[in-house]
Amino acid sequence: MGTNRFILRKQEDFHRNKKEGIVLKDNEQLYRTLFLEAIDAIVFWDRSGRILLANEAALKIFECTMEEFMGKKLWDFVYLENGQNCQWLDKLNQTKAVRDELLFKMPNGQLKHLEFTSKYMSAEKYHITIFRNVSDRYQMEQTLRDSEERFRKVFEGSFDGMVLWNWDFKILDINPVAAEYFGCRREEVIGKTLHALLHTDDDEKIQKDFLRHLFKLKENGVADYLITVPRTNYTKYYEIISKGNLTSNMNLTVIRDITEKRAMQEQLRKSDTLNIVGELAAGIAHEIRNPMTALKGFIQLLQSSMKEEEHSLYFNVITSELARIESIITEFLVLAKPQATQFQNHDIRKIMSDTIDLLNAQALMHNIQISCHFHEPLPDVYCEGNQIKQVFINIIKNAIEVMPNGGNIGIKIQYEKGKQLIHTSIRDEGEGIPEDKIEKLGEPFYTTKERGTGLGLMISYKIIKEHKGMIDVESKVGEGTIFHIYLPTQNG
Incomplete structure (x- = not known):
């Protein structure tokens, strides 16, 4: 019985060892297949860096045959610039495992960014390193970085104000021009x-305009509108243009200062109006x-035939009104045809003193x-003296x-x-002019006076x-008005 059990045990050991040998052989074949056909x-390699074995994917990445690579x-493949040390080797020797990314130089001179995981197998006395070519990803990231840098330079260096914001209406970024427009700092x-x-909550109209702008932006993807920013003595005008959904939750608003553009358009409009009025004035003045x-002739004849004091009040009113009509016709003619001008150097103080002498009695x-106060010294002004005197007369009479x-x-x-300007300021203590009416001054027939025609100021402009x-x-309502007149001291 004992002999039979021994034989059976030996047979079992034989079959088990044979089975384990088959399993080991199968596992070895599996690992070899995984090694050779791995995508990565x-x-x-050994501790001296000598390559011991590599798979097909490695040969493809390093662009070598097995003989060349081994x-x-x-x-030898690590690309070191300016004699820098290969720090990952030092790290590998210290930690026995490292994960990093380096630039490698292939035998043909091509540079590739390789991501790798390396581990030292202490029992077998060799290193195993798995490489993955991330050159495309690196190039894409570099392209994105370059694109972001270009956008940043455009954003920061733009002549227009720019604001980035999301649909929670939170400001994500603001460039220096926009910060200057609104008198704030980026960090704030x-x-x-x-x-x-x-400041949309400060004014109901601004709030409505802003909400209308947002509705149009969501509906069309782009929208624009005009905002005004009051300053101490003037108003700034900004054109707002918004582009929605630059990314999933980012919008861009471009802010452009059009104050000068509006002023120029207004000047062109006034100039066109002036030309039209001039053409009309020439015909009307001569017809009237x-x-x-x-x-006038018949009124004088009637007046001489009437008895003394009889209807004198009526004749005085008629004569006065005819004189007023004649003065308006004269103003029309000034607009209608170029005046003979003789520009010379004039002392602006003398022109002003002569004007004050003329109007002092009326005042x-x-x-x-x-x-009147003259700052010293004052250079001469190259001008037509009588015309500048006419401007001073018109403005002081208005005052x-x-x-x-x-x-x-x-x-x-x-x-x-x-x-190089002579600056003349004429201040009155009248009721002042509302802000919305100031920009209309100088237009034909626009006046703040009951019996005015507006032609005097138009001629002055x-x-x-x-x-x-x-x-x-x-001007400030209730405090008065200041007319600032600027004249160049030199011709041209």
């Missing part, structure tokens, strides 16, 4: 709402002047004091007429050396423009 490159050391507004930047001459009758209960007119003339100067009006 696998390289075995005769090299792994770090990032993370805040677009409503706070545009002929019957006016006949009327005193209305209990108005005119004070007198807006203060029926008396007051003061302050006149200052100073030289702005940097701009025309004269100053022909002198290559400008008129600016500053």
Whole structure:
């Protein structure tokens, strides 16, 4: 019995060992297949860096035959710039395992970015490293970085203001121009709402315009509108253009300062109106002047045939109104045809002093004091003296007429050396002009006076423009108005 059990045990051991041998052989075949046909490159190398074994994927990545590859050391392929050390080798020796990415140089000179995982097998005394070519990914990332850098440069260097924001209306970024437009710093507004930047909650009209803009943006993907930003003495105009969904949750708003553009358009509009009025004025003035001459003649004949004091009041009113009509016709003719001009160097102080002498009596009758201050020194102005005097007369007369209960007119003339301009300011203490009416000054027939025609100011604007100067009006309701007149000191 004992002998039989021994034989049976030996038979079982034999079959088990045979079976295990088959399994080991199968496993070895499986690992070999996995090694040879793996998609990723696998390289075995010893501590000196000598390559022991590599699969087909490795040969393909390193572009070598097995014979060429087996005769090299792994770090022969590592691309080192400026003599830098291969830090990953030091790290591998210290930690026995490392995961990194390096630039490798192939035998044909091509550079490839390879991502690798390397481990030291201490029992077998060799390293196993798995490589993956990530050159395409690296190139894509580099392209994205370059694209982002280009966008950043465009964003930061744009002449227009730019704001990036999401559909929660949170500001993601703002460029320097936009920050300057709204008088803020980039760090202050990032993370805040677009409503706070545009002050949409401060005014019901602005809020409605903004909501209309957002609705149009969501509906069409692009929208624009105009916003106004009041400043101390003037108003800035900004054109807002928004593009929705640059990415899944990012919108771009471009802000363009069109204040100067609007001013230029307004000047062109006034200029066109001036030309039209001039053409009309030429015909109208001549048509009216002929019957006016006949009327004046017959009125004088009637007046001489009437008894003394009889109907004298009526004749005085008729004569006064005819004189007023004639003065309007004269103003029409000034607009209608070019005046004979003789530009010379003139002392602006003398022109102003002569003007004040002419109007002083009228000012005193209305209990108005005119004070004048000249800054020294003042260079001559190259101008047509009589025309500049006409401008001063028109503006000072207006100042007198807006203060029926008396007051003061302050006149200052100073030289702005940097701009080579003579700056004349004429201040009154009238009721002032509302902001929305200031920009209409100088238009034909627009006036804030009951019996005015607006032609006096229109002529003044025309004269100053022909002198290559400008008129600016500053006014506050209830406090008065200042007319600023700028004239160049030199021709051209």
